Amino acid sequence: MPDKTRLQLYIPKPQARPGEPVNFDGLVVPEAGSVRRPDPLGCEADMRDMPFSLVRVLDEGGHAVGPWAPDVSPDLLRKGLRAMLQTRLFDDKLFRLQRQGKTSFYMKSTGEEAIGAAQSLMLGQGDMCFPTYRVLSWLMARDYPLINLVNQLFSNEKDPLKGRQLPVLYSARDYGFYSLSGNLGSRFGHAVGWAMASAYRNDDKIALGYVGEGTTAEGDFHEALTFAGVYHAPAILCVTNNQWAISTFAGIANPRDTTFAAKAIGYGIPGLRVDGNDFLAVCAATQWAAERAHANLGSTLIEFFTYRAAGHSTSDDPTKYRPVDEPVHWPLGDPIVRLKTHLITIGEWDEARHDALTAELTEEINAAVREGEAVGTLGKSKPPVAEMFEGVFKEPDWRVIEQRKELGI
Amino acid sequence: MPDKTRLQLYIPKPQARPGEPVNFDGLVVPEAGSVRRPDPLGCEADMRDMPFSLVRVLDEGGHAVGPWAPDVSPDLLRKGLRAMLQTRLFDDKLFRLQRQGKTSFYMKSTGEEAIGAAQSLMLGQGDMCFPTYRVLSWLMARDYPLINLVNQLFSNEKDPLKGRQLPVLYSARDYGFYSLSGNLGSRFGHAVGWAMASAYRNDDKIALGYVGEGTTAEGDFHEALTFAGVYHAPAILCVTNNQWAISTFAGIANPRDTTFAAKAIGYGIPGLRVDGNDFLAVCAATQWAAERAHANLGSTLIEFFTYRAAGHSTSDDPTKYRPVDEPVHWPLGDPIVRLKTHLITIGEWDEARHDALTAELTEEINAAVREGEAVGTLGKSKPPVAEMFEGVFKEPDWRVIEQRKELGI
Amino acid sequence: MASMNMIQALNNALDITLASDPDTLIFGEDVGYFGGVFRVTDKLQEKHGLTRCFDAPISEGGIIAAAIGMGAYGLRPVVEIQFADYILPAYDQLVSEAARLRYRSGGEFWAPLTVRSPYGGGIFGGQTHSQSPEAIFAHITGLKTVIPSNPYDAKGLLIAAIECDDPVVFLEPKRIYNGPFDGRPDQAMKTWAGHKDAEVPEGHYTVPLGKAAITRPGSEVTVLAYGTMVHVALSAIEESGLDAELIDLRSIVPLDIDTIVASVKKTGRCVIVHEASRFSGFGAELSALIQERCFYHLKAPIGRVCGWDTPYPHAFEWDYFPGPARIIRALNSAMEN
Amino acid sequence: MASMNMIQALNNALDITLASDPDTLIFGEDVGYFGGVFRVTDKLQEKHGLTRCFDAPISEGGIIAAAIGMGAYGLRPVVEIQFADYILPAYDQLVSEAARLRYRSGGEFWAPLTVRSPYGGGIFGGQTHSQSPEAIFAHITGLKTVIPSNPYDAKGLLIAAIECDDPVVFLEPKRIYNGPFDGRPDQAMKTWAGHKDAEVPEGHYTVPLGKAAITRPGSEVTVLAYGTMVHVALSAIEESGLDAELIDLRSIVPLDIDTIVASVKKTGRCVIVHEASRFSGFGAELSALIQERCFYHLKAPIGRVCGWDTPYPHAFEWDYFPGPARIIRALNSAMEN
């Protein structure tokens, strides 16, 4: 019988809270280019080291180095930069508009723009992304009309979702962007089912699922991975580890000793851990996983290691629960700056073009906002009230028909 | 862009179905004694090989070999043998009684008796086991009165659970046996919560949770492990991999390339994979995990690799979905025979004593059954109907008071 | 026409659907090689192939999530949850996802899945193999809930459910899989053989969702029931000697309010019967609707005969089950006033 | 006595409980260092220590499962689910485990947990931050469900819930956290300051579960409400000029049937108000109970004013919300007959 000492309940704590010095000790960041690239068609059992490293391509000098450096055109990189910048500027603008009461709610993806943008550009038009609320850059990379975003954010008459859904919870089928909802994690399994359907139909489409690192604690996450592993679903399943879940640090979702990518091992699928602030690394990992999925070898779990530089949403103040300067000390840098530097380094971009792009995008956003404001902002305009009663079922039943009459519309 | 071949939906199939030759190819069984025993107080990160091996102690000749050979007394081993044999005999008897209509339902644990018996004997009186319906040997090892089992199985007037619960879904608080329910997996998280409570109270009790390998697919399994990992809950969390979940083979819960024990890696807790038909290996692994838990190092996940030798329950015929002779070809043998052989090998048992024990246990069971039959079997006797209305809340509310009157009791 | 029990009728509905619509597929625990613990999917894998009818992990949430994703892709999945009691781990998927997808996405996506599940009591299944959770589905906007009471309806309603573009919870009263049950456990088991509703056309047909059946026309009192309780109520009516009108709701969402209201306006009296526990059960909605719409026609309080407000108790199955004696008492009490 | 808003009153109830009973502890998403997204657990970690009030993984099922295990051990956990809409992933834990543990184990184990959750609409929270799921708890045998409408009750009921040996779902109408809301969004926001029910004793007290409050006595018609709708109904009554009796149910399980029946027998008329969608909502049970028990006293049909049978729509919040105008219409219609 073991010696019985008195037990103690362990409650994990983040390395720093407000007033304490920022502390990223223990965060091991391998050199860009130092991590091996297994054959994407190889055997999962030979890749169990991958979740414990960190795939990085862009080095300090802005060069793309190592076996993961992807073969992508400067054009694609510029498209990516544009989408990321557009996302950043749009977020800033809309955050301010929320403060003015023009929308009820807003969420930024500051610092995480590389992920959606790179994946959007690497995947095909028919592929389907099952997003979280922090993947706006996917839509930006596919030129989703800004006015649609604005109209939904203003919940006005032209809201493409007809006034039924919260701002930021978009749906854009034609852009490969599945319907968002407030419930965390509950669409991860839809991505797997969608991918299984594509395989069932002998199609060539693949699915992309996202959850935040906090959301990995939901049962849905596990159930989706179980299905993905068992049926070899052609899906890329991503955990965006931005270190925070509202006020809660990542250590409340998973102990520090392991990684989110390591969860893959228990489902028999490869797990990659990737620098999410490195546009090229995101491209490379996505391409790797897509190649594997297309080869009928099933899913890959990718942990994108990144940092939520802004608050969770318009409803919280992050300086209440983490050091005010934590974002600026994030060791993996700003994804926009890093991609910009790379493009300049390879001679495909310069400061002047960057400034011009910024000005152009700002004007596009302002124009869209003006157009949306002309239709109306929150409470000033809304879709026809009849839309409240439509779409519950394909055909309305007597209850909503009667109730609509009762409301007199 | 990768080459897009047409996808195909993969549906896993077991290695043999009825009419096909039994096939355990690919099942790698390491020699007894060949697997290393890490320091139980060591760092989880250094144990990530363990889920891919198989801890075994008893060799072909019945000797206990290697670093996992536990220091247990012959007395304890004889107690274990007795509990296992009791379970086997009781199962056989009750299965027949179900066929005679004396109970509505029965489930055997044939082939898996070592697990509950060894763990029951290795853990302390105050520890709490959160069982599945296949851990009767836990109760047998703690001398739970057979008559209680029989009365519940007959749903008669003396049913300790007052007629409210199915046969086989026991509850025996004083024997460290938590209330069972039909829902799979939903108590795994209770084990973790109970263990956290013990730590919160600076107690020295630990919890033991069980699920079947099929049940690992439930979200509850993942949620429990997440809590166990994050809060270092002093719990031993066990997956009984008996290869089958009713008619469904283990490959529908997890791909063959990985193991159930490997799931531990993604939660930052050690995972052990243990020969569940080897009583000594079960003892050793349990002791290892208990030592770790008592040292405030948190949970261990143990996969017990075993085989469900009988049907799932009285409701199915296993020869309809697996080769009729699959059980006899199970490479890891019968746990009772293996322990008996060991005891004989070390000179602590013999065939005559074994026969005498069998006769004694048979008579105990028959006596308990006779006593239960005298009270009444299913439909011939039942607890007072008032018990139907009690225990919904601590105090009955007007609804059940009125309804009880309406029923005239 | 062939004489079928409910299991055969359901199996036949699935067989026809798999054969005619390549976008339908079936999965669930033990439904593949084994054909389901109640045999409803028997031989479908063998006949239609591994990818058309296959085993799923024990993960009700995962099953329904995958089915929603398949539905969003364009398939028409039919999943089995082994017992209705085990739908609960998937409740969030049904409520927050399946039921809401069309609405929240402005019609861009929808989930035309059918969730089949054996349901109800009367088989000594104890707490977790006997429950009748229909009320927790009925309250959810965007979900349809269907409960057949005989082989003919079972087949026609199941095909209609699968063809429906909305998510449907299809609850199969397991006590009447093999024969009608009139609530008298002491009497010999009946089979469906010879029952008029066991005559099932062999080809494709549908029974529309949202249309009740008048199982027995009558003038003195209206009885509302569904599933197993249709048979129990019929037997009680016969024993009572009353000229009661028995309505089999067949689906509770959509609900055939017109048939109900017309009957109660005619009879002025109503008794509602269901197996589920009473408090906040579906009978409450029926009662509320009727008193709202037939207030001036009602001659007596609307009665409810339901499971007691306790969990489903194993040994007290027949004390709990709302059998003919309790229904007759309620009928008499409705007539007295 | 101090003037408190509902958040302060709830925080105070938790503070007192943590201080007096070492077996209570609090956990939930963001409840620890941050003090909860609605600040109900503000400063409790700082004051009582890390193990008394801590953050949990985003895993509602895991949270409730852990709490049940702690309850079985002998603790009295109080957990927060960040929004009532997100209890659904834990629904199986609540129904199949918490609610059934005492019954099925013959009284060997029980789960004295309290599940607190911000609830209801009126804050432009859209589909998943506005729902009122009380009916799916009310139907479950073994669960209690409490819904306070003011700071005084909030504190007393929460302490009673924590001290109760049964599992309690404690739904906090988030729209009235900071001030009463009479259903008129165009008018200036009110705070609790000066409201009589915002006077909260500083020490320990309980408001018993299962006892309704007569918020406004009256003779002409009975109005049943809970949570935010108590204030909306009161405002509607005042505007209507009718002498209505307003009953605040406070807990729907246990339900104070005696107070309800006495009132309706007196007035002969009844209007039920809730935010949740109507069909199979809790209003149905109230309506059914009343017509069963007060049939011969009823002068007019019982009315229900509820959310429409659609998901909760973001832009149409005030078209959906059962505001004073609809309540007045129902009151008048109850009086007309």
Ligand SMILES: Cc1ncc(C[n+]2csc(CCOP(=O)(O)OP(=O)(O)O)c2C)c(N)n1
């Ligand atoms: C099922 C569910 N539980 C809780 C919430 C409340 N909530 C909204 S966002 C959030 C944090 C999510 O963190 P993470 O998954 O890390 O994503 P991130 O916001 O960092 O992108 C929480 C708890 C929710 N929306 N849904």
Ligand SMILES: Cc1ncc(C[n+]2csc(CCOP(=O)(O)OP(=O)(O)O)c2C)c(N)n1
């Ligand atoms: C939540 C839930 N889903 C489904 C079932 C039906 N069911 C009962 S036992 C069983 C198989 C369990 O297999 P496993 O977990 O491997 O345990 P074993 O029976 O092999 O010990 C199933 C599917 C259930 N009881 N509960």
Ligand SMILES: [Mg+2]
């Ligand atoms: Mg996060």
Ligand SMILES: [Mg+2]
């Ligand atoms: Mg098994």
